[in-house]
Amino acid sequence: MSLLNVNDVSYSYDGIVNVLLDVSFTVEEGTIVGLVGPNGSGKSTLIKNIFDLVRLQSGSIRIGGHEHARPEAKKQAIYLSSNDYLPEFLTAREYISMMGKLFGLDVDHGEALGLFRKFAMEGRYDDLIEDYSHGMRKKTQLVSALVIRPPLLVIDETLNGIDIEALHLAEGEFRKVRDEGRSVLLCTHDFAVLERLADRTLFLDLGYVVRDEQTKDLVEEHGSVAAMVFDYLETSER
Numbered sequence: 001m002s003l004l005n006v007n008d009v010s011y012s013y014d015g016i017v018n019v020l021l022d023v024s025f026t027v028e029e030g031t032i033v034g035l036v037g038p039n040g041s042g043k044s045t046l047i048k049n050i051f052d053l054v055r056l057q058s059g060s061i062r063i064g065g066h067e068h069a070r071p072e073a074k075k076q077a078i079y080l081s082s083n084d085y086l087p088e089f090l091t092a093r094e095y096i097s098m099m100g101k102l103f104g105l106d107v108d109h110g111e112a113l114g115l116f117r118k119f120a121m122e123g124r125y126d127d128l129i130e131d132y133s134h135g136m137r138k139k140t141q142l143v144s145a146l147v148i149r150p151p152l153l154v155i156d157e158t159l160n161g162i163d164i165e166a167l168h169l170a171e172g173e174f175r176k177v178r179d180e181g182r183s184v185l186l187c188t189h190d191f192a193v194l195e196r197l198a199d200r201t202l203f204l205d206l207g208y209v210v211r212d213e214q215t216k217d218l219v220e221e222h223g224s225v226a227a228m229v230f231d232y233l234e235t236s237e238r
């Protein structure tokens with residue numbers, strides 16, 4: 001079954017220039033899909049459309065079978081944004097409780113504490129977020145998504161700024177998400193991460209889906225995801 005179904009979505013901020021043009025793709029259960037594209041290609045705008053953070057102008061989006069703006073759809077997916085803005089006046093325990101409540105859950109703080117330990121933040125769960133480093137905030141965002149356990153995780157550059165050990169652990173956690181039949185849409189400029197993790201890669205340029213293929217096929221054809229992007233940028237008329 002498709003957890004995410006994006007169908008013919010176009011979007012313009014100013015009513016003149018289209019930032020997304022007839023974008024269609026699906027994210028099936030138990031898959032990790034990478035979303036790549038040059039700066040300004042529309043990745044964040046696409047994610048904002050998925051999460052109803054901007055009003056859908058054309059096309060349709062379904063999450064877990066529900067129309068994306070409906071409350072049922074909003075419980076199916078969590079969005080980890082590229083920034084590290086978290087409420088500084090809360091502790092991680094309070095923040096994660098609050099996030100859980102938004103999803104109608106009492107989160108398992110034992111599990112969250114275990115993840116804090118795993119991500120080298122032992123003893124910091126009850127500290128105010130205002131005292132956290134950038135990487136700690138990113139890891140806190142990640143832990144909240146891992147304990148809330150929605151069917152779909154959408155990650156917009158959230159892994160930027162976390163250290164190599166945390167990245168390795170995060171990759172392991174995403175594989176577990178996939179093994180449980182849940183899915184990840186991972187927007188990143190880190191092609192090495194994509195090649196290790198993503199079953200499929202979606203390449204967006206100027207608001208168009210240029211490629212939507214198995215990552216291993218793209219790597220077989222071009223040598224790497226980066227080479228696929230360079231080949232395209234060098235040869236297409238854009």
Ligand SMILES: Nc1ncnc2c1ncn2[C@@H]1O[C@H](COP(=O)(O)OP(=O)(O)OP(=O)(O)O)[C@@H](O)[C@H]1O
Pocket residue numbers: 013014019037038039040041042043044045046
């Ligand atoms: N709020 C906004 N108002 C007007 N234009 C916007 C707004 N947000 C984004 N844009 C424009 O839409 C286009 C796509 O931007 P978007 O942020 O979706 O790209 P992106 O692929 O996520 O880029 P990056 O890799 O740099 O994060 C860009 O031309 C950008 O300037």
